[in-house]
Amino acid sequence: EAQVTQNPRYLITVTGKKLTVTCSQNMNHEYMSWYRQDPGLGLRQIYYSMNVEVTDKGDVPEGYKVSRKEKRNFPLILESPSPNQTSLYFCASSSDSSGGYTFGSGTRLTVV
Amino acid sequence: EDKVVQSPLSLVVHEGDTVTLNCSYEVTNFRSLLWYKQEKKAPTFLFMLTSSGIEKKSGRLSSILDKKELFSILNITATQTGDSAIYLCALTSGTYKYIFGTGTRLKVLA
Numbered sequence: 026e027a028q029v030t031q032n033p034r035y036l037i038t039v040t041g042k043k044l045t046v047t048c049s050q051n052m053n054h055e056y057m058s059w060y061r062q063d064p065g066l067g068l069r070q071i072y073y074s075m076n077v078e079v080t081d082k083g084d085v086p087e088g089y090k091v092s093r094k095e096k097r098n099f100p101l102i103l104e105s106p107s108p109n110q111t112s113l114y115f116c117a118s119s120s121d122s123s124g125g126y127t128f129g130s131g132t133r134l135t136v137v
Numbered sequence: 138e139d140k141v142v143q144s145p146l147s148l149v150v151h152e153g154d155t156v157t158l159n160c161s162y163e164v165t166n167f168r169s170l171l172w173y174k175q176e177k178k179a180p181t182f183l184f185m186l187t188s189s190g191i192e193k194k195s196g197r198l199s200s201i202l203d204k205k206e207l208f209s210i211l212n213i214t215a216t217q218t219g220d221s222a223i224y225l226c227a228l229t230s231g232t233y234k235y236i237f238g239t240g241t242r243l244k245v246l247a
Contacts, residue, residue, distance in 0.1 A: 056235075058235060060237075065239065066239065067225070067237050067238060067239035067240055068180075068225065068237040069237075070234055070235060070236060070237075073233065073234065073235065075233060081233065083234060084234070084236065115179060115180075119235075122168075122229060122233045122235065123168040123169040123185075123187075123229040124169070124185060125171055125182035125185050126171075126173075126180070126182060126235075127182070128179035128180055128181075129179060130178060130179055131178065131179055
């Protein structure tokens with residue numbers, strides 16, 4: 026089944042403790058993105074990747090890192106999480122940067 | 138700066154009604170405009186529009202783009218309670234960013 030797999034689904038962590046949210050897709054898609062979704066603010070793009078080793082900042086990249094060492098994986102790293110990063114996070118992939126996304130199921134992150 | 142504005146913010150209708158959701162945008166180098174439906178989980182893709190005046194249709198849903206006036210509409214005819222969701226409009230451009238509007242929340246009452 027074609028899908029984007031995100032893990033974990035739920036995560037509660039403490040301020041400053043490094044964490045990684047994994048994202049993997051099995052559709053050989055080139056374009057992958059991370060979004061955070063907050064009430065009233067909608068989906069905001071954190072980082073995107075056009076292909077392996079090609080990443081760029083979205084609209085809200087501060088406090089996040091990404092890497093794209095393999096085509097299928099696009100992990101999101103929070104080196105020192107803070108409470109303002111409490112949010113619902115989605116990974117998404119598409120065959121190209123202008124096409125329809127397949128989204129992962131989401132990761133609800135709480136930083137206390 | 139590229140921008141997407143959706144209206145109305147929310148809408149309550151009765152089953153059988155027809156609704157029109159609006160998406161206006163500002164963009165430097167347009168590539169595509171897309172519509173998504175989000176229920177209690179991840180958004181699902183509905184339509185991608187790249188050319189003006191060509192209607193995309195899927196069942197009771199249809200959408201059209203006007204690149205001169207910089208807007209798109211999503212129509213839903215004969216609404217059902219299962220259409221209750223947040224409808225999201227997204228824009229892609231030459232910057233390779235992929236930005237979303239804040240959505241229209243639709244509630245269909247039985």
